Amino acid sequence: xxxxxxxKFVPDLVEELNIDSSGAALDASWLRLIINEFDDHAIEQAxxxxxxxxxxxxxxxxxxxxxxxxxxxxxxKGADRLIKLTGDLGSGxxxxxxxxxLASLLKEIQPDLILTGVQANNDLDGAVGPLLAGYLGMxxxxxxxxxxxxxxxxxxxKEYPGGIIAEMEVKLPCVLGIQAAEQPPRYVAxxxxxxxxxxxxxxxxxxxxxDSSGAVTVSRMFKPEASQRATIxxxxxxxxxxxxxxxxxxxxxx
Amino acid sequence: xxxxxxxxxxxxxxxxxxxxxxxxxxxxxRACLQCGMCSGICPFGYLMAFPPGKIIxxxxxxxFDEVVKTDSVWMCVSxxxxxxxxxxxxxxxxxxxxxxxxxLLLVGNVPAELQTALANTQRYGNCLxxxxxxxxxxxxxxxxxxxxxxxxxxxxxxxxFVGDYASYHPRLQAATKALAKILNALGINFGILGPEExxxxxxxxxxxxxxxxxxxxxxxxxxxxxxxxxxxxxTDPHAYNALKNEYPAxxxxxxxxxxxxxxxxxxxxxxxxxxxxxKAKIAYHDPxxxxxxxxxxxxxxxxxxxxSGVELVEMPHQRANSLCCGGGGGGMWLDGFQWEKAxxxxxxxxxxxxxxxxxxVLAVACPYEPPRFEDAAxxxxxxxxxxxxxxxxxxxxxxxx
Amino acid sequence: MSQDVFVVIEHLRGQVADISYVMLAAARQLAQGIGxxxxxxxxxRSAQGLAKDLASDRVLYADHSALAEFTSDAYQITLAKxxxxxxxxxxxxxxxTIGADIAGGLSARLSLPLISSCRTLSGDxxxxxxxxxxKIMAEGDLPDATTLITMVPGGYKAEQGQSTQPPAITTxxxxxxxxxxxxxxxxxxxxxxDVDIAxxxxxxxxxxxxxxxxxxxxxxxxxxxxxxxxxxxxxxxxQGWLPTTRLVGKSGKRVKPKVYLALGISGAPEHVEGMGExxxxxAVNTDPNAPIFNxxxxxxxxxxxxxxxxxxxxxxxxxxx
Numbered sequence: 022x023x024x025x026x027x028x029k030f031v032p033d034l035v036e037e038l039n040i041d042s043s044g045a046a047l048d049a050s051w052l053r054l055i056i057n058e059f060d061d062h063a064i065e066q067a068x069x070x071x072x073x074x075x076x077x078x079x080x081x082x083x084x085x086x087x088x089x090x091x092x093x094x095x096x097x098k099g100a101d102r103l104i105k106l107t108g109d110l111g112s113g114x115x116x117x118x119x120x121x122x123l124a125s126l127l128k129e130i131q132p133d134l135i136l137t138g139v140q141a142n143n144d145l146d147g148a149v150g151p152l153l154a155g156y157l158g159m160x161x162x163x164x165x166x167x168x169x170x171x172x173x174x175x176x177x178x179k180e181y182p183g184g185i186i187a188e189m190e191v192k193l194p195c196v197l198g199i200q201a202a203e204q205p206p207r208y209v210a211x212x213x214x215x216x217x218x219x220x221x222x223x224x225x226x227x228x229x230x231x232d233s234s235g236a237v238t239v240s241r242m243f244k245p246e247a248s249q250r251a252t253i254x255x256x257x258x259x260x261x262x263x264x265x266x267x268x269x270x271x272x273x274x275x
Numbered sequence: 276x277x278x279x280x281x282x283x284x285x286x287x288x289x290x291x292x293x294x295x296x297x298x299x300x301x302x303x304x305r306a307c308l309q310c311g312m313c314s315g316i317c318p319f320g321y322l323m324a325f326p327p328g329k330i331i332x333x334x335x336x337x338x339f340d341e342v343v344k345t346d347s348v349w350m351c352v353s354x355x356x357x358x359x360x361x362x363x364x365x366x367x368x369x370x371x372x373x374x375x376x377x378x379l380l381l382v383g384n385v386p387a388e389l390q391t392a393l394a395n396t397q398r399y400g401n402c403l404x405x406x407x408x409x410x411x412x413x414x415x416x417x418x419x420x421x422x423x424x425x426x427x428x429x430x431x432x433x434x435x436f437v438g439d440y441a442s443y444h445p446r447l448q449a450a451t452k453a454l455a456k457i458l459n460a461l462g463i464n465f466g467i468l469g470p471e472e473x474x475x476x477x478x479x480x481x482x483x484x485x486x487x488x489x490x491x492x493x494x495x496x497x498x499x500x501x502x503x504x505x506x507x508x509x510t511d512p513h514a515y516n517a518l519k520n521e522y523p524a525x526x527x528x529x530x531x532x533x534x535x536x537x538x539x540x541x542x543x544x545x546x547x548x549x550x551x552x553x554k555a556k557i558a559y560h561d562p563x564x565x566x567x568x569x570x571x572x573x574x575x576x577x578x579x580x581x582x583s584g585v586e587l588v589e590m591p592h593q594r595a596n597s598l599c600c601g602g603g604g605g606g607m608w609l610d611g612f613q614w615e616k617a618x619x620x621x622x623x624x625x626x627x628x629x630x631x632x633x634x635x636v637l638a639v640a641c642p643y644e645p646p647r648f649e650d651a652a653x654x655x656x657x658x659x660x661x662x663x664x665x666x667x668x669x670x671x672x673x674x675x676x
Numbered sequence: 677m678s679q680d681v682f683v684v685i686e687h688l689r690g691q692v693a694d695i696s697y698v699m700l701a702a703a704r705q706l707a708q709g710i711g712x713x714x715x716x717x718x719x720x721r722s723a724q725g726l727a728k729d730l731a732s733d734r735v736l737y738a739d740h741s742a743l744a745e746f747t748s749d750a751y752q753i754t755l756a757k758x759x760x761x762x763x764x765x766x767x768x769x770x771x772x773t774i775g776a777d778i779a780g781g782l783s784a785r786l787s788l789p790l791i792s793s794c795r796t797l798s799g800d801x802x803x804x805x806x807x808x809x810x811k812i813m814a815e816g817d818l819p820d821a822t823t824l825i826t827m828v829p830g831g832y833k834a835e836q837g838q839s840t841q842p843p844a845i846t847t848x849x850x851x852x853x854x855x856x857x858x859x860x861x862x863x864x865x866x867x868x869x870d871v872d873i874a875x876x877x878x879x880x881x882x883x884x885x886x887x888x889x890x891x892x893x894x895x896x897x898x899x900x901x902x903x904x905x906x907x908x909x910x911x912x913x914x915q916g917w918l919p920t921t922r923l924v925g926k927s928g929k930r931v932k933p934k935v936y937l938a939l940g941i942s943g944a945p946e947h948v949e950g951m952g953e954x955x956x957x958x959a960v961n962t963d964p965n966a967p968i969f970n971x972x973x974x975x976x977x978x979x980x981x982x983x984x985x986x987x988x989x990x991x992x993x994x995x996x997x
Contacts, residue, residue: 032808034808034809034811035399035404035405035406036406036408037406037408037965038808038811038812040812047808047812053406055398116780116790116792117783117784117790120784139776140776142807142808142809143807143808144792144793144807145791145792145793145805145807145814146783146789146790146791146792147776147779147780147783147790147792147826148776148780148792150780151776151777151778151779151780151781151784152780152781152783152784152790153784154780154781154784155780155781155782155783155784155785156784160748160749160857160858161748161777161780161781162748162777162858163748163773163776163777164773164776164777164927176861178864179773180773180927181688181773181863181927182688182693182773182926182927182928182929182930183866183928183929184865184866184920184921184923184927184928184929185688185863185864185865185866186863186864187745187860187862187863187864188860188861188862188863188864189747189858189859189860189861190858190859190860190861191857191858191859192857192858195857198777200927201914205387205914205915207383208380208383208385208390208393208394209383210377210380210381210483210484210486210487211393211397211484211486211487211490212377212381212484212485212486212487213381213486214486215486234787235783235784235787235788235789235790236789236790237789237791237803237816237817237818237819237823238816238817238819239814239815239816240815240816240817241814241815241816242812242813242814242815243812243813243815244811244812244813245806245810245811245812245813245970250969250970251959251969251970251972251973251974251975252973252974252975253969253974253975253976253977254974254975254976254978255976256978257978258978258979258982258983258986259986261976261978261983262983262986262987262989262990263990265958265974265976265983265987266987266990266991266994268956268958268974269902269935269991270994272934272935272956273934274877274878274902274904274934274935275902275991275994275995387915388888445962445979610887610888610890611887611888611889611890614888614890615889615890650981653985
């Protein structure tokens, strides 16, 4: 079974986010990029499927700082093919541009199954998965937390609120938006990543041109103001505990 | 948890054994008499499927693959007790246990908590997952302003390697600021690396991530080369151990001391500053990596005794025989895992000893310890009045500001 | 292109989801400004009854066995035809396991612009989205074409989208659904036998800040002392430290207790979606910039591991004395 995993990099929320001088975009000089955690789960799910039923896993990403390390780490986990998309990405790719770019590459690769993170923290024009499925004319199921292969189909466990799961049977080829892999992404020893850099190869593919239509223009980005900021209890933990007990009494829960 | 094992190759036991012989002083592995001292003194040895001595016998019996399947080696806190008592002086901690953890990491047999700390170190240069940009935030408001070398580029006499916990952990920032106060009061010309500093990586090394340790060391080496300084002092014994014993083999060699050694040398200048009396019985806990592993016992005690009113009490386990707080070798990041197996914490043991020795204060010299001992004290009724203080905090208290 | 604003109603097992009402409120704001009507789009099987309290000018209803339960291909086929026929100003979807599955595919197939994570729409055609874990807002103008929009809760109250006057229902034709690509096999319920946190008046919730499974004990003790129940945000449940029945948030339960004590929870939108309407939220987080403080009434930055045992002690004293 051929599995393709498109991944992308997103702002690392550990760092403070700032708006740039245009007032309509994030200040790139302050941005630290990290792999979209849902894409990390997609890689893990793909590797699990390969370990269970065999097959080939291809991981692909657009050029960004730190992408090589992540691709090599994927290889260390068991990915067979690594593809990096290069070119003039301008100020970055929106969902539509990414999906179009991936669609043309995937038409060539012809995977049976495409796994990608269900969403990313910087999605403004939709997540890549559903758009990609649209361009490829494939069925899409998102919020998936479990995948089993059943011949020409897959069974995806789709999450609904309240802990309810819907078992969806999907014909291949299809795109699944991964919410969580069946186990947390595995650890790869740093020395293993270093080692694999000597043997694994990242294929580079040039992006012909970037078509971003389908998104909308942002005229302003800003940080939300707290409509009503919380009353903060100050002092030592003991003092705070005392204040809280007072509030509990006021609220009638004590 | 499903674990997929990658075959280690023909005769994993032989391959591993050969690699052990190649570590520093590794030829001593041949001299193991199977006396059992190591397994006996190991604080968690009773819980391990394969305590140190048994790992060696497993290697000799060529069943090392059994060792790799169990996860009990993660109970090892790299406290050096085994290495210290081995009659054949085999490098058990740094050689055997560390290398075994490396093998487990390679096959992915590693608890999730530890994974996170290792991933954080790789990404952010600190095990806590904090933004590297905020590493020097603890210096805000301190007068005179702390010299962050990347900003001022001034040559200094002393480079103070602060460390992850000392920089970011709220409880420990108090001790870090205390040390800054003392250095300023002594008029020391010092600087810190601030956001350019990366984790010393020593605990990560002992937790099996040799590759990560070397990556951190390389980063620190590049940064250190940019600046001019006479010597390095460290807040914590783990950084001291790394810089003194491990970095030189990677081509990074500077004179380095723990802050207690640096201050003890200046006792004559410090004594006049200690205007306030601290009337208390103080038990000093020898940290594994300052005491047992590196032989520094007297200087911290000298500092404590210079405070008037202090009565130093010794706990039964002292100096080279000290009890580990449980934080080393990845222990700081294996709390949940170790608790599930043991339902007892090494830090509890130590706190009980301090109480039994009638101590009012448990003095420490390693950033792992204040949070660990304070947490333990919370769970032990008789320890409700025991205070845990870094030596730097006690000195500042005695300075009277 | 008409100036009508369409809202794709979300429902599961006979219940209309809150987000549907939120979307109707947003649609009304936009429609009023541009002089259009609000049209609710309801797809289902014998589901007309669900339209009774929708605050819309009309309902377009498609009835087919293939639409009885949600599957993204049947919904997309139906909506693609409808959007093509009606050419509305905008189509609103929930940013949910239902809406987010179909909006993207429709945007790609119909070459229509798509805006996601939208929080508010205004009468002058402006949208405001929230991204980056709720830390950044992005504002802009709706493009001059039928725009697909996925909406997140928080900008409007559900009541604003509810009405006592049932709207008029028009049934629309559906295409046939031969050989579907996606088939719903069954729903799997979470294990019963655990507490229903949605019914509890006092919840003590733990997040990543609890650090490990073992520390949850301190929350259990506080809950026992106070007569409350423990629940959690996603990271805690993902690690297996608490069962999914205790999950609060977008993919878990929606709760509205009297008091919600959030311990070590950052307050990401997915979690706030599940508890934002609690009467009183008290947040404990060492990060003063954590978004949870924007929804909490009271808060503190002391370490929860220090605070909680002390709180339990004090409460025991109050109750015992």
